[in-house]
Amino acid sequence: MNKTIRKVAILGSGVMGSRIACHFANIGVEVLLLDIVPFELTEDEQKKGLTKENPAVRNRIVNTALQNTLKAKPSPIYDQSFASRITTGNFDDDLPKIKDVDWIMEVVVERLDIKQQLFEKVEKYRKPGTLITSNTSGIPMHMMCEGRSEDFQINFAGTHFFNPPRYLRLLEIIPGPKTKPEIVDFLMDYGDRFLGKETVLCKDTPAFIANRIGVYAIISGMHTIEKMGLGVSEVDKLTGPVIGRAKSATFRTMDVVGLDTTVNVANNLYKALPHDESRDKFKLPKIVEVLYENKWFGDKTGQGYFKMIRHKDGRKELKELDFNTFEYKDVEKPKFKALEASKEIDDLKKRIKFLVNFEDKAGEFYRASFYDLFKYVSHRIPEISDELYRIDQAVSAGFGWELGPFETWDVLGVKETVEKMEAAGEKAAAWVHEMLDAGNDSFYKVENGKKKYYDIPSKSYVEIPGTSDFIILDTLKAADKKIWGNAGASIYDMGDEVIGLEFHTKMNSMGAEVIEGINTAISMAEKSYKGLVIGNEGGNFSAGANLAMLFMFAGDQDFDEINLMIAQFQKTMMRARYSSVPVVVAPHNMALGGGCELSLHADHIQAHAELYMGLVEVGVGLIPAGGGTKEMTRRFSNRVIPGDVELNHLQEYFMNIAMAKVSTSAEEARALGYLRPQDGITLNRKRQLAEAKAKVIALSDAGYTQPMEQTNIRVLGKTSLALFEAGITGMIYGNYISEHDAKIARKLAWVMSGGDLSAPTEVSEQYLLDLEREAFLSLTGEKKTLERIHSILFKGKPLRN
Structure with missing residues (x-):
């Protein structure tokens, strides 16, 4: 069915209606959000001399509902700027506008009589052929269709989102007695590919499935x-x-x-x-x-x-x-x-x-x-x-x-x-019992x-419909597609000359086994495959580096071992960037610290929409030293164009690290500079690895050429150091940060400025890597840094000291 959804009308702005409107706005759809006109003026409206005819009064219910929703935590919207895609109105004045939308969704109170009354009004303005659905948790479809036109009924179905619709993956699709099969197929596909949902076809039975x-x-x-x-x-x-x-x-x-x-x-x-x-x-x-x-x-x-x-x-x-x-x-x-x-x-x-x-x-x-x-x-x-x-x-x-x-x-x-x-x-x-008697001993x-x-x-x-579009690691395991592994990582043949690397440590933290896995996977890919996907199906992509080993070495003051460990980590990240085959990383949920750094060094990031990415090392008294500080400095340099105020841009990247900013969505990760404009976002988590693999193939088939290390990264030396020092001093005097926070910030400023250079200078990636490793090493010798690491490891909570 060839149907494009450019604009939807959401009828009802309550908890579900407003949140569904936000999720459509998340994917770029224009939304018309409508609700009833208030019956009475509020005391505040009376004091202002407003009447029931005033637009602010008539749209009070819908506007208040939307604003409350936008303030909710966790946020229903990927980026607050996306709220501009939502236009509000009321049923009395604005219902005629539904003639211009592609999809009408009713999300009013769970009462059959109220839904039927609204549908009667909708029929006056709805353009024939327009998709219309009800977000109900249990009212039968055949009851809601009673008295409606034939065109209404063949284009009508139930679409049951679960609350909150941004975060819960389920979308139940419930056909009515006359719903066209192609409408059902469209809703199943759209919910999956565009809304990122697990779309499940249900019968019209009480409470569905x-x-x-x-x-x-x-x-x-x-x-x-x-x-x-x-x-x-x-x-x-x-x-x-x-x-x-x-x-x-x-x-x-x-x-x-x-x-x-x-x-x-x-x-x-x-x-x-x-x-x-x-x-x-x-x-x-x-x-x-x-x-x-x-x-x-x-x-x-x-x-x-x-x-x-x-x-x-x-x-x-x-x-x-x-x-x-x-x-x-x-x-x-x-x-x-x-x-x-x-x-x-x-x-x-x-x-x-x-x-x-x-x-x-x-x-x-x-x-x-x-x-x-x-x-x-x-x-x-x-x-x-x-x-x-x-x-x-x-x-x-x-x-x-x-x-x-x-x-x-x-x-x-x-x-x-x-x-x-x-x-x-x-x-x-x-x-x-019949299944077992026939010799079939499992459901799957x-x-x-x-x-x-x-x-x-x-x-x-029978094959589960639609799963041919997915890459599921458990299925690859069952099909004996594992070609290498250790205690912390496994490599799978994903087909079509692409291999995949999975982490399976606790919280997918990155220790020696994972580093070995990355290097082994790149070597195998360079030798025999088109490229590599790094991703997993755990609760989080990676919570960062393994702090336990670092804590042990730091406690023993074994700085040579720490230096070797960090140098190896840096080398591995750089190898991901400068391999002879494309490396695509597929982060989801938490991608913190080392998990973020690995992503930053990929040829392409295929992120899940729910991505909580950030360089959070300052929380444990350190700075990013797996190439994260270097990479953000490099991105600053590559972003600046003649006429820009360089210090402003550099300060943005500095503050992201110094304040351990973590994105609350993939869209926000792009705004923070962790994702580049060309990086991709997948709405449906089950499609993420398949889309990452497709990107590897596309990069390879386009004639992938191994990039060269960058040697012209512009750093500002004393100019930026002076700016950062002024800010750090002001934060101390204002009691916003501790002395140890200030020490970490100064180390970070030193690296991102390229050191105490007398004038802006161009330096290499390796130059910055050496600076960040040196700064990291010095901080591991600080008692207060060890106290912060100890608190995370043994108490599970950050320490500010």
Whole structure:
């Protein structure tokens, strides 16, 4: 279907409407955001003598909503300047403007009558053929279509974003009874490629897929928690990152989302599902019902499962709910033998299997909750989805699970788990037994480098649609495409004469194993391949250099070893820049310190839109010495054109490092100078490695030539040193920085100025690398630097001394 989206109309500016508008603005689409006209003047408007006819009054609701959204943390928009792409208005005056848009999206309150009334007005102005969707979390499509024209119905569907839409990956697509297939195909593709979402096709069933399964898991889990007598902190410890779930786990998530939201969905599902075999699990257990009746909904009401106590002296103290007394008590620090015993198991799949089979209270909880969930999802096919992979996709993307229910079941072993489930009284659906009886022992498998799922109607394994456009490292591993590896890095054949390097250290920190991996990958690529992609599928691209080794050497005052270590790091970064084949780096989430420096030296960066990149070494009492300081100085030099005020530009780059500025998006990373204009941004994380590989091929096929090291970097010597010294002194006098901060800043200024040169001079990259290494070495001998490193390593928090 050939459809271009240049302009969208978002009808409804509440929490979801404003945030969806921001995300469309993020990708460059022009947005018309509309809402109702206020019924009454505010007291402030009355004092100003305004009337209901004043534009400021008529657009107050939409403008206030948008401004509040733009102030929200984390921000819903990649760059505040993108807000200019959003035009506001109201339904009474501006609804006729929808005739000029390509897509109309309704995001008003979840009431069928209000939605139908709005659609009736929309039909007066909507141009035939215009795409129209409703962002609903549960109202059936066929009800919303009632009374609408044929053209409206064939171009109508549900588009269920999860909040916040910038950050949560799920977008459920729900066709109406008459929706054209090409409209569904367009929405699935657009959500994936342009909005960066995991687009999941849903049936028009109550709560669709993610909320149907996710809310069941929550409320059913509450029954288990109540039965076992587990506490708030105990449950959050068990249901967080240790099993690949969000850090906010169960109760903290409910407080943030709002208990009323979860309960309303559960109550609606109970009413709407008279034939659901597990319907009674949607009934509220006491540990939910009491809070709901007391209106302890969480953060929005000031208390829920947790409550923040503010003391008169300004101290804040977090308390948790006691399920025996329903009063608040000190937050507990739970301990389980299973969790203690699993600490050294880094592989999530191995850890989950270990925990579920462990004989203690934690293992008992995991078995009860997982077996119940497995039974439930098996019975939802074909009710809510014909394909099992859609359930995994929806729940994982919507609730932040690393592994969906069927993926987790595979990890535990389908056959042995079915036997244990039946022994526990949990009976899987008949099709699972039929699958096992036919000799098929898993829901997923990898064949010929392609991930396939078990297709129930055909009783065979079928490739997951759309995944041919992705490069998934787990699939490459399963297909035996690994060609080299050590404890911290692995190299894979990505096909088409391109290889990929993956880090797999803790937080993907860069130590000796990763440096060896980079050098080995470049050597292999130079010998036999078109080029190299450096990227991974971990939670973060890289949190920076391995500080533990540096701390050990610095504590022993082994400066020769530190010098060798830094020289090797610099050499490796420069090799990434000056190899004979293109090197493309694909950073995502955190790319800090050394992770940022590696990216800065790539021929091309293919960044994920969610990129938190920065040179943060000053936080541990150091300066960037893996070429980061050199590189920002080089970029300053290459950016300056005749007539520019050089000092202003140099100061920008200096302040980025001195203040450890970290981007909050890839777009902001470009504004900070970490990304260049030619570097790319990928919206959908699953497409990032494939797009990075395509860039390697494009650079190679265009006739890639090994670049030459730059020897004409302009540094300003005493001129910039004087400027920086004045600023540093002023910051000290104003008590904005400590003496040690000032010492670090002076070292940084020395490097970026090229030293104490009497006049602006052109220097080489190696000259600056030597300066930054010398400055780094001197700072490792400082007691206060060691104190900062110690605080990060052993307390997990930065120290300002």
